[in-house]
Amino acid sequence: MAANNRTPMIAGNWKMHMTAKEAADLAAAMRAGLDPDLKHEVLLAPTFTALHAVNAVLGGSRIFLSSQDVAWEEKGAFTGAVSPSQIKDAGCTHAIIGHSERRKVFLETDEVVNKKMKAAIKANIVPVLCIGETLEERESQKTYRVLETQLTGAFAGITAEEAAKVVIAYEPVWAIGTGKTATPDQAQDAHVFVRKQMERIYGKGYADAVRILYGGSVKADNIDELMAQGDIDGALVGGESLKADKFLRVIHFQAVLSK
Numbered sequence: 001m002a003a004n005n006r007t008p009m010i011a012g013n014w015k016m017h018m019t020a021k022e023a024a025d026l027a028a029a030m031r032a033g034l035d036p037d038l039k040h041e042v043l044l045a046p047t048f049t050a051l052h053a054v055n056a057v058l059g060g061s062r063i064f065l066s067s068q069d070v071a072w073e074e075k076g077a078f079t080g081a082v083s084p085s086q087i088k089d090a091g092c093t094h095a096i097i098g099h100s101e102r103r104k105v106f107l108e109t110d111e112v113v114n115k116k117m118k119a120a121i122k123a124n125i126v127p128v129l130c131i132g133e134t135l136e137e138r139e140s141q142k143t144y145r146v147l148e149t150q151l152t153g154a155f156a157g158i159t160a161e162e163a164a165k166v167v168i169a170y171e172p173v174w175a176i177g178t179g180k181t182a183t184p185d186q187a188q189d190a191h192v193f194v195r196k197q198m199e200r201i202y203g204k205g206y207a208d209a210v211r212i213l214y215g216g217s218v219k220a221d222n223i224d225e226l227m228a229q230g231d232i233d234g235a236l237v238g239g240e241s242l243k244a245d246k247f248l249r250v251i252h253f254q255a256v257l258s259k
């Protein structure tokens with residue numbers, strides 16, 4: 001446990017990769033390789049069609065299951081969408097919301113992200129809210145403004161009590177899948193800003209407790225220095241989470257005791 005009392009979380013986003021069988025096999029390898037004394041939280045987010053199979057493998061383990069997205073409606077004429085109760089039925093306790101690929105490729109706005117947050121919370125699903133700036137926004141000094149807007153939009157109309165379990169993932173878009181990781185200092189700086197924003201919205205108690213993950217080309221060989229930063233509480237990992245040995249190394253990062 002870190003000195004700040006925030007339980008670290010390492011999450012794997014498997015994106016649109018793997019069949020159900022392949023995902024179940026990888027989940028089984030993760031389960032088998034996990035240190036039984038590990039105290040922090042581990043989350044796997046397979047594609048929708050693999051949720052049931054992965055859940056069957058994880059049953060009774062300490063690894064949580066997440067979807068990569070969730071609809072804001074419970075049921076009805078929403079072709080292609082998957083509702084909070086449907087992901088719950090598949091075994092999910094968490095849902096990634098507002099990933100930059102959803103924002104960019106599927107044109108999700110902060111308003112849509114906010115509706116999904118509310119629907120997940122109502123269904124007792126823990127949102128893993130993704131925020132982050134593009135390269136252009138960073139280079140034109142708009143990083144803080146973008147983060148502030150995304151956070152204000154995502155949490156609009158949500159009480160501190162409702163937001164209690166939310167996990168935030170700061171993922172600079174320029175670092176996702178590019179091999180360009182933010183330096184530990186850049187990431188720490190953004191995390192401090194995000195925490196200040198959460199203090200503005202919900203107060204210091206909330207800001208001190210909320211977990212902020214870093215995402216963007218996290219690898220087995222950079223996780224330790226990232227996790228050594230005081231405001232980085234975990235990682236959301238894409239590419240590196242597809243390889244059992246590498247992802248296990250990320251999960252068993254070495255920085256906890258120095259925090």
Ligand code: PEP
Binds near residue numbers: 175177218237239
């Ligand atoms: C992600 O998918 O959220 C991500 C951070 O991907 P990668 O680790 O591959 O950059």
